[in-house]
Amino acid sequence: MAPDPSPDFVTILRVLLEHEVHFIVVGGVCGVLHGAPIATFDLDIVHSRTAENVGRLLAALEALNGRYRGQGQRQLKPQQSHLSSSGHQLLITDAGPPDLLGVIGGGLTYQDLLSRTTEMEVGSGAKVRVLNLDVLIGIKEELGQEKDKAVLPIVRRTLEESRKKSQSDCGSPGAT
């Protein structure tokens, strides 16, 4: 029987947390965690590019059998230098495709973004840092990419509805 090709976001996040990788969830999964009804097939994260963290990230990727996407039969594995760069590493793992982003927007790093995140529980007590929705919207608006244009209205309305809900019941569930 062929393996399940569906991405398993929870497993990827859990393995990253188990290896104490410092990262921020951005992109579509970030939108979903904030309540946007959108679908995405990959997990975008911005990681800290300190040598220690890149080492932990490499160990997590080894556990997930991480390698580059779109390389056919070649099993190209990311190296320390790749993950230390500001580039975007588009990978596939046994639990689905993570995109590891050195920077996003106009060069924003993990350190730049850290104060603009919210910690959220994603199951079994596991907590991840998620980019704030207004920041995600700002970055997508700035980039102005076609792929984002269809999603932006949904994400904007999600932010509006979330703010209305916060005013009426003092916060969305699970956010800290």
Next chain:
Amino acid sequence: MEGPVDNPQQGIEPCAGEPTHSEDGVDLTLIRWMLSMTPAERLDTLQNTVRSIVRIRTLRLHGAGPEP
């Protein structure tokens, strides 16, 4: 009269003051449904949605699904 009104021609009307769609056509009922969940539940929902899409796609690849 309060609450939704069943209209066979137009479906269920929204509660007063709660539009179902934004001016730019976004389904606000889906957003409110997602916001009623915890982040973990939202992630589960995404996981299930993606799994369903992949299953349908796999069925179509194997000729077991409906024609597009």
